[in-house]
Amino acid sequence: xxxxxxxxxxxxxxxxxLGVIPMAISSGFLVxxxxxxxxxxxxxxxxxxxxxxxxxxxxxxxxxxxxISTFAAFIISRNISRPLQVLTEAxxxxxxxxxxxxxxxxxxxxxxxxxxxxxxxxxxxKDTQERQEEISRLKSEFxxxxxxxxxxxxxxxxxxxxxxxxxxxxxxxxxxxxxxxKAAIANESMIKLVHNLLDASRIEEGRFGYKFERTDFGAFLxxxxxxxxxxxxxKGVSLTLDIHSKDTLYLNADPEKLLIAVxxxxxxxxxxxxSGGSVGISLDAEDAFAVVKIKDTGIGIAPEDKTRLFTKxxxxxxxxxxxxxxxxxxxxxxxxxxxxxxxxxxxxxEHTKGTTFFIKLPREASSKSPTNVSFESFVGAx
Amino acid sequence: MSDDTKKAQETSSIPISSMLKRNExxxxxxxxxxxxxxxxxxxxxxxxFSVVEAFNGEEALTQIRAEHPHLILLDLxxxxxxxxxxxxxxxxxxxxxxxxxxxxxxxxxxxIDKAMDYGAKEFMVKAHHTPQEIVERVKKVLDEHxxxx
Numbered sequence: 001x002x003x004x005x006x007x008x009x010x011x012x013x014x015x016x017x018l019g020v021i022p023m024a025i026s027s028g029f030l031v032x033x034x035x036x037x038x039x040x041x042x043x044x045x046x047x048x049x050x051x052x053x054x055x056x057x058x059x060x061x062x063x064x065x066x067x068i069s070t071f072a073a074f075i076i077s078r079n080i081s082r083p084l085q086v087l088t089e090a091x092x093x094x095x096x097x098x099x100x101x102x103x104x105x106x107x108x109x110x111x112x113x114x115x116x117x118x119x120x121x122x123x124x125x126k127d128t129q130e131r132q133e134e135i136s137r138l139k140s141e142f143x144x145x146x147x148x149x150x151x152x153x154x155x156x157x158x159x160x161x162x163x164x165x166x167x168x169x170x171x172x173x174x175x176x177x178x179x180x181x182k183a184a185i186a187n188e189s190m191i192k193l194v195h196n197l198l199d200a201s202r203i204e205e206g207r208f209g210y211k212f213e214r215t216d217f218g219a220f221l222x223x224x225x226x227x228x229x230x231x232x233x234x235k236g237v238s239l240t241l242d243i244h245s246k247d248t249l250y251l252n253a254d255p256e257k258l259l260i261a262v263x264x265x266x267x268x269x270x271x272x273x274x275s276g277g278s279v280g281i282s283l284d285a286e287d288a289f290a291v292v293k294i295k296d297t298g299i300g301i302a303p304e305d306k307t308r309l310f311t312k313x314x315x316x317x318x319x320x321x322x323x324x325x326x327x328x329x330x331x332x333x334x335x336x337x338x339x340x341x342x343x344x345x346x347x348x349x350e351h352t353k354g355t356t357f358f359i360k361l362p363r364e365a366s367s368k369s370p371t372n373v374s375f376e377s378f379v380g381a382x
Numbered sequence: 383m384s385d386d387t388k389k390a391q392e393t394s395s396i397p398i399s400s401m402l403k404r405n406e407x408x409x410x411x412x413x414x415x416x417x418x419x420x421x422x423x424x425x426x427x428x429x430x431f432s433v434v435e436a437f438n439g440e441e442a443l444t445q446i447r448a449e450h451p452h453l454i455l456l457d458l459x460x461x462x463x464x465x466x467x468x469x470x471x472x473x474x475x476x477x478x479x480x481x482x483x484x485x486x487x488x489x490x491x492x493x494i495d496k497a498m499d500y501g502a503k504e505f506m507v508k509a510h511h512t513p514q515e516i517v518e519r520v521k522k523v524l525d526e527h528x529x530x531x
Binding site for chain 2: 147148151152154155156158159160162163166168191194195198202207208209211
């Protein structure tokens with residue numbers, strides 16, 4: 001802050017001026033009125049002498065008043081501006097997250113009251129923050145326990161039916177195999193739900209644990225294609241990948257998380273496309289960004305579902321009848337991962353005709369490329 | 383000669399498959415849920431491994447000292463000393479060091495990183511893998527550790 005904008009500076013000069021200017025004016029008038037009288041009564045030499053004396057006296061008085069008023073102005077201005085500086089510094093520190101601040105103000109005036117209120121406010125903020133930290137800690141503890149408690153019985157069921165299906169306990173007839181297969185599918189979707197719930201909770205807490213590294217995006221998509229090919233073949237959907245960019249596109253990304261994000265969209269595209277349809281993935285470079293397009297010939301998204309598609313636990317009205325599987329968490333997770341990468345995700349869809357999802361991610365050199373995701377930027381990103 | 387080098391010498395020239403036929407590969411399964419433990423132990427025995435069991439961390443460390451298993455399948459959430467405690471002890475004491483596959487229902491990035499930092503070879507989430515997949519992973523880790531050093 002420039003000194004001439006400070007409160008201290010303004011108070012100081014105002015007070016000095018208030019002391020000195022009236023003094024200067026009144027002495028000017030006095031000298032002027034005496035001057036004419038003195039020159040009329042006395043001789044020129046004596047008058048000159050007397051006037052010189054008067055001038056000196058007035059100058060000394062003026063100097064004295066100037067010094068006194070400067071001194072007083074300094075004291076008063078400092079008295080007002082100092083506590084404000086202290087408060088400003090305290091607020092700055094609190095803004096940075098340090099809540100261990102208490103200001104000592106002994107004054108009983110308005111500034112003293114302000115200080116007291118300030119201390120009270122900081123106390124309240126501290127309480128709230130502590131409560132929130134406690135809730136967050138309890139929540140993550142609950143999730144850990146719940147995950148273990150839910151996953152253990154799910155593992156028991158899974159291991160039991162796989163052992164039976166593997167023939168570890170003797171051969172099975174086809175009907176037994178079919179019925180157990182149905183149970184297996186339901187159990188698998190429960191496992192997937194628990195997994196997604198854990199991911200969603202970690203995302204909400206801002207501790208999803210991103211590890212950004214230099215990633216060849218084309219190679220990444222090829223790997224993704226290999227992983228999803230079997231699922232698409234099973235459904236009778238053709239799955240293709242076109243990489244249009246000539247250069248190798250590098251991203252600063254967490255490949256594991258990105259696999260979840262892009263994988264969810266590809267899974268949805270395959271799942272909601274009828275046998276004989278197609279899902280095409282393509283990659284283009286757009287300046288500082290890489291854009292992936294995932295185009296399917298599936299059932300599309302109904303207009304009324306479009307705004308809420310990325311919301312937690314939301315499932316499209318048309319898919320609920322079609323398939324009971326699906327957790328309603330996939331796209332919520334996808335969006336959060338993409339946003340944490342500094343990217344965007346959106347879609348175009350024509351009901352019953354098909355959907356195209358777009359994922360735009362910053363390339364390595366881009367200023368939007370993530371380096372370190374903090375909780376703040378996560379909250380801001382929602 | 384330490385037990386570790388003896389073990390390595392005994393095994394380094396023998397392919398896992400022939401060791402399995404002779405019941406020579408010893409595994410330690412640390413799991414507190416009885417049903418899961420029995421299921422996994424049954425599966426591993428049918429595969430030709432010789433298996434010892436433990437249901438908590440203290441017992442796991444006793445078994446490691448007494449039995450010198452070739453590989454440990456370790457749960458993390460255990461009564462008393464947990465799986466991380468077992469890993470930490472193995473990291474501290476080189477004579478106890480044994481290749482370990484963590485088999486747990488935890489699975490956040492933090493848990494995985496922590497287990498890997500302590501020296502685990504693999505991290506498998508129980509609910510995401512079948513006993514058959516676990517057997518395959520066991521063979522892979524044994525192969526890598528004892529045959530392709």
